[in-house]
Amino acid sequence: WSSLDCQPVRLDLAPNLFPGDSPQSKASLLSDPISGCRTKVEFALKLGYSEELVLLVLRKLGPEALINDMLGELVKLGTKTEMEPQRSPTVSQSPSSSLCCSSSSSSNSSLDSFRLMCPSPLPEDKDNFRPVVVDGSNVAMSHGNKEVFSCQGIQLAVDWFLDRGHRDITVFVPAWRKEQSRPDALITDQEILRRLEKDKILVFTPSRRVQGRRVVCYDDRFIVKLAYESDGIIVSNDNYRDLANEKPEWKKFIDERLLMYSFVNDK
Secondary structure (H helix, E strand, O other): OHHHOOOOOOOOOOHHHOOOOOHHHHHHHOOOOOOHHHHHHHHHHHOOOOHHHHHHHHHHHOOOOOHHHHHHHHHHHHHHHHHOOOOOOOOOOOHHHHHHOOOOHHHHHHHHHHHHHOOOOOOOHHHHOOOEEEEHHHHHHHHOOOOOEEHHHHHHHHHHHHOOOOOOEEEEEEHHHHOOOEOOEOEEOOHHHHHHHHOOOEEEEOEEEEOOEEEEOOHHHHHHHHHHHOOOEEEOOOOOHHHHHHOHHHHHHHHHHEEOOOOOOOO
């Protein structure tokens, strides 16, 4: 939530501003292109709350209200509106359903109208996303029930983030996983690795054979180092305890930026 902290701004919160105000008067509320309230309003609109409801809460709490307080007030007002739909027909969804369906047409229309009111264009959503670094081996083995290196699991993980607008995604997989499947190293849907590599999403960590023995790099170090340097997140169920003990800054990063997951069949 720290990235959502807002700077205080001065707003005209006169009682006659809402309801029934014109688009011009609403625009005056949000006219400052660097206003912290722009972040708050856009965030609430993406969750599916109506523009009128968001402006009402801002008028009630004031421009310096914390975003958690604003969301709490939105939940209360949204619940009341659900119980009395005839009094505010503009709010047709409960907050909980909006969270699950944030791409609804009502949310999109509210966000579009907000962007039209702003004098300068808002940054694209992808600009607000952290880079994603996926532990390919961990994800693939998890999807394969720890028995098979399932490349489909990697594709599912990548698609999960792509569907949400992420574009900076890197998957690390040891290069020896390009070898043919063997009874002691089962691998399925291997062509997915080549496709993701071609799309510049997957990176193979180096490996080679020396006198018949496979020599591999420590791919965990690649994962943690890239995520740390790019200020991103790590997608893995590994806790990287040895690397956390290696550097204090890596320990703090792993504690705060490790995104764990579960597979339920192909979800």
